[in-house]
Amino acid sequence: MSDLESNRSLDQTATNTGNRHLIKRRSLLKTLCALPAGILLATHMSFAVADVNTTGLAVTDKDVTVGILHSLTGTMAISETGAQEAEKLAIKQINEMGGILGRQIKIIQEDGASDWPTFAEKSKKLLVQDKVAAVFGAWTSASRKAVLPVFEKENGLLYYPTFYEGLEQSKNVIYTGQEATQQILDGLNWVAKEKKAKTFYLIGSDYIWPRTSMKIARKHIENVLGGKVVGEEYKPLGNTQFGSVINKIRLKKPDVIYAAVVGGSNVAWFKQLKAAGINSKKQTLLTISVTEDEVLGIGGENLEGFYSIMKYFQSQDNPNNIAFVKAFKEMWGDDSVIGDVTQAAYLGPWLWKAAVEKAGSFDVDKVVAASEEGDIELTTAPEGYVKLHPNHHLWSKARVGKWNKDGQATVVYTSDLLEPDPFPAGYQ
Amino acid sequence: MSFVYEKLMGGKQGMVGLIILSALILVVFPMFLDSFRLNLLGKYLTYAFAAVSLVLIWGYGGTLSLGQGIFFGLGGYAMAMFLKLEASSPENTAIQSTPGIPDFMDWNQITALPWFWEPFSSFSFTIIAILVVPTFFAFLIGSAMFKRRVGGVYFAIITQVISVILTVLIVGQQGFTGGINGITDLRTLNGWDITSDSAKNIFYYVNCVLLIGVIVLSRWVLTSKFGRLLLAIRDKEDRVRFSGYDVANFKIFIFCLAAMISAIGGAMFTLQVGFMSPSFVGIVPSIEMVIFAAVGGRMSLIGAVYGCLLINFGKTVFSESFPELWLFLMGGLFIAVVMFFPNGLAGLWQDYGHYVTDRFTAIKNKILNKSTPSNDSAKKTLPETELS
Numbered sequence: 001m002s003d004l005e006s007n008r009s010l011d012q013t014a015t016n017t018g019n020r021h022l023i024k025r026r027s028l029l030k031t032l033c034a035l036p037a038g039i040l041l042a043t044h045m046s047f048a049v050a051d052v053n054t055t056g057l058a059v060t061d062k063d064v065t066v067g068i069l070h071s072l073t074g075t076m077a078i079s080e081t082g083a084q085e086a087e088k089l090a091i092k093q094i095n096e097m098g099g100i101l102g103r104q105i106k107i108i109q110e111d112g113a114s115d116w117p118t119f120a121e122k123s124k125k126l127l128v129q130d131k132v133a134a135v136f137g138a139w140t141s142a143s144r145k146a147v148l149p150v151f152e153k154e155n156g157l158l159y160y161p162t163f164y165e166g167l168e169q170s171k172n173v174i175y176t177g178q179e180a181t182q183q184i185l186d187g188l189n190w191v192a193k194e195k196k197a198k199t200f201y202l203i204g205s206d207y208i209w210p211r212t213s214m215k216i217a218r219k220h221i222e223n224v225l226g227g228k229v230v231g232e233e234y235k236p237l238g239n240t241q242f243g244s245v246i247n248k249i250r251l252k253k254p255d256v257i258y259a260a261v262v263g264g265s266n267v268a269w270f271k272q273l274k275a276a277g278i279n280s281k282k283q284t285l286l287t288i289s290v291t292e293d294e295v296l297g298i299g300g301e302n303l304e305g306f307y308s309i310m311k312y313f314q315s316q317d318n319p320n321n322i323a324f325v326k327a328f329k330e331m332w333g334d335d336s337v338i339g340d341v342t343q344a345a346y347l348g349p350w351l352w353k354a355a356v357e358k359a360g361s362f363d364v365d366k367v368v369a370a371s372e373e374g375d376i377e378l379t380t381a382p383e384g385y386v387k388l389h390p391n392h393h394l395w396s397k398a399r400v401g402k403w404n405k406d407g408q409a410t411v412v413y414t415s416d417l418l419e420p421d422p423f424p425a426g427y428q
Numbered sequence: 429m430s431f432v433y434e435k436l437m438g439g440k441q442g443m444v445g446l447i448i449l450s451a452l453i454l455v456v457f458p459m460f461l462d463s464f465r466l467n468l469l470g471k472y473l474t475y476a477f478a479a480v481s482l483v484l485i486w487g488y489g490g491t492l493s494l495g496q497g498i499f500f501g502l503g504g505y506a507m508a509m510f511l512k513l514e515a516s517s518p519e520n521t522a523i524q525s526t527p528g529i530p531d532f533m534d535w536n537q538i539t540a541l542p543w544f545w546e547p548f549s550s551f552s553f554t555i556i557a558i559l560v561v562p563t564f565f566a567f568l569i570g571s572a573m574f575k576r577r578v579g580g581v582y583f584a585i586i587t588q589v590i591s592v593i594l595t596v597l598i599v600g601q602q603g604f605t606g607g608i609n610g611i612t613d614l615r616t617l618n619g620w621d622i623t624s625d626s627a628k629n630i631f632y633y634v635n636c637v638l639l640i641g642v643i644v645l646s647r648w649v650l651t652s653k654f655g656r657l658l659l660a661i662r663d664k665e666d667r668v669r670f671s672g673y674d675v676a677n678f679k680i681f682i683f684c685l686a687a688m689i690s691a692i693g694g695a696m697f698t699l700q701v702g703f704m705s706p707s708f709v710g711i712v713p714s715i716e717m718v719i720f721a722a723v724g725g726r727m728s729l730i731g732a733v734y735g736c737l738l739i740n741f742g743k744t745v746f747s748e749s750f751p752e753l754w755l756f757l758m759g760g761l762f763i764a765v766v767m768f769f770p771n772g773l774a775g776l777w778q779d780y781g782h783y784v785t786d787r788f789t790a791i792k793n794k795i796l797n798k799s800t801p802s803n804d805s806a807k808k809t810l811p812e813t814e815l816s
Contacts, residue, residue: 110747110751111751111752113747116610117471117701117707117708120702120703122747122748125464125748129462142608142705145610145613148612149702149703207608207609208532211535212535237608
């Protein structure tokens with residue numbers, strides 16, 4: 001680590017200690033040696049616009065502009081609201097502790113309107129016209145696929161919060177959610193060991209994420225766990241008729257139902273399961289698509305005793321999370337719930353801050369290069385601890401939560417820190 | 429000369445309208461808009477093809493089609509298939525289990541290119557497919573409906589249902605179509621980078637020229653004997669039938685023409701936006717296209733273009749300035765247009781446009797230094813046949 005860098009890390013230390021969002025550095029000694037220089041830097045005099053921004057981004061002496069691009073209208077609005085609220089909270093907190101490189105973060109918000117071409121249009125507007133330094137946004141895979149060429153063409157930087165199917169690694173995207181293997185493998189190991197599960201029934205909505213996830217799950221069940229997949233079904237998005245699937249499940253009597261049903265379909269799926277008398281007393285069900293947000297719609301009583309694999313649950317009992325939940329509720333109201341994606345979205349601005357401060361620049365190329373060194377970590381993440389892997393995904397833990405009546409989950413299992421592997425060998 | 433003037437330009441008022449539109453989209457907008465906004469405008473102008481097609485089938489044909497998205501989508505998908513195949517060369521897709529096929533096929537466990545994708549590796553085939561496939565599809569629908577004298581609201585519902593069926597089919601057969609994500613990540617056309625600014629500018633002008641061409645062609649169709657018959661069919665179908673005309677054939681023809689025009693718009697859309705998705709095939713876009721035509725004035729080819737621009741411009745501006753309120757503002761805009769300009773924007777032109785044409789004549793006369801007062805011709809024309 002160069003002297004300059006250690007100075008900068010000290011500078012961060014100076015501004016961050018009060019707020020617990022401390023970026024750890026290895027060479028504490030070196031940092032201490034550079035103390036006087038660090039104090040100088042803490043006044044941010046040396047970060048002139050010309051130095052931190054060589055590519056004409058929207059950065060002035062006082063502020064830096066970022067974009068938030070989620071659906072505020074349309075069918076996805078209900079899911080994406082939490083994500084954009086978390087991003088705004090993170091940005092507000094960063095601003096309160098002095099911003100990034102001495103600059104306050106300004107937000108330009110755009111509405112993706114649940115429409116993929118609109119996402120593409122708005123992302124281009126943010127990058128070309130507003131020259132934002134980073135964009136926090138997109139939710140569905142389809143919207144990410146739509147904006148990806150724009151970010152690559154205009155050399156923008158996107159922080160994408162949703163757990164997703166993997167098979168992607170763009171220079172211009174930082175993925176703050178889990179890729180498929182992080183979410184799936186450990187959960188399956190857990191259920192195989194804990195519930196002695198041998199037979200699995202896979203059911204999902206019919207699009208890229210469930211299909212890819214199930215492909216990985218099937219390979220893991222058959223090749224690693226030595227189990228058997230007794231059924232695999234996909235239902236169109238928005239489907240509300242699960243009668244035939246439920247009958248097949250009854251017939252096959254799988255040890256585990258492994259589900260990736262998304263959106264509104266979830267409500268029908270769990271209600272019909274309950275109506276058919278399939279509940280957690282008789283049947284183990286593990287889902288990879290239900291967070292606290294979905295439970296609001298499904299109703300905790302329809303889900304009680306079933307399991308979700310996520311990396312974050314609102315009920316997690318650690319000081320980071322308690323502070324995060326409190327701040328979130330203060331800003332957005334007491335009845336807000338926080339799901340996995342909301343928490344992942346919250347990490348975006350913090351990871352960006354860490355990378356910018358490490359690079360000492362807002363330039364996308366430098367921020368990406370700093371991110372790719374693999375030593376950016378957040379000890380203050382609500383989920384516990386995350387670290388950015390050179391492949392643009394996060395090291396994080398998988399957790400299995402058991403749903404309670406009140407719509408919250410009890411974490412029954414936490415994995416080790418899992419390495420992200422967007423292109424898993426042997427699972428493609 | 430008089431043929432060109434009367435038939436293609438639509439008389440004086442029509443020609444002035446066309447000149448103003450051409451000047452706007454070919455000169456004024458490119459002069460004042462940056463590359464990003466111009467590209468956005470190019471995208472709006474691709475919807476204008478669909479709006480113009482609705483003027484033909486709905487305004488003049490009297491048959492409301494709620495399925496123009498079908499043809500827009502078919503044209504767009506045909507173009508997207510070609511571009512996707514080009515983007516899926518074995519080198520670009522080396523990490524897949526089966527290199528050389530589009531990425532979405534790979535994750536759907538498809539191991540060979542489906543037969544109906546094969547011909548789309550040829551550009552000339554693709555161009556022909558963009559024009560022929562939607563037209564043929566329209567011919568099938570049109571024959572099935574019009575020959576059985578299905579019309580009016582039933583036709584609207586059936587076209588709407590077909591657009592839903594097509595959406596479900598595209599989303600469901602994702603191994604062959606890309607599903608809900610659509611066909612994305614299109615980068616080159618015969619090796620030419622279509623994401624560059626210069627390419628986008630070229631597409632914009634191509635789009636404008638095609639649009640003006642389509643308007644002129646449509647005008648020629650509408651001012652011909654065929655156009656008169658079409659109006660007659662709209663207003664009193666039985667009388668035309670009793671006069672010995674096969675009404676169904678006329679309707680089928682105009683429906684096919686409208687389909688082809690929409691498809692051109694779809695193909696241009698794919699080129700300019702860089703992807704195609706099922707969200708352009710379903711009910712919502714199809715109805716939006718009807719709104720464009722209605723706001724512009726459903727009897728006016730040029731009005732449809734302005735309607736399309738106004739609505740989309742409103743959408744963009746409102747959603748950029750008020751991301752949480754913009755839908756209400758759009759609703760307000762629709763209500764305002766319906767309340768104050770029941771004939772759409774073109775109604776304004778019909779009521780007040782002769783002031784502009786008078787000025788034009790005055791200027792022309794001044795230049796040519798002669799004084800033939802001819803401002804009455806515009807007023808004499810019946811609104812029914814006026815092609816502003």
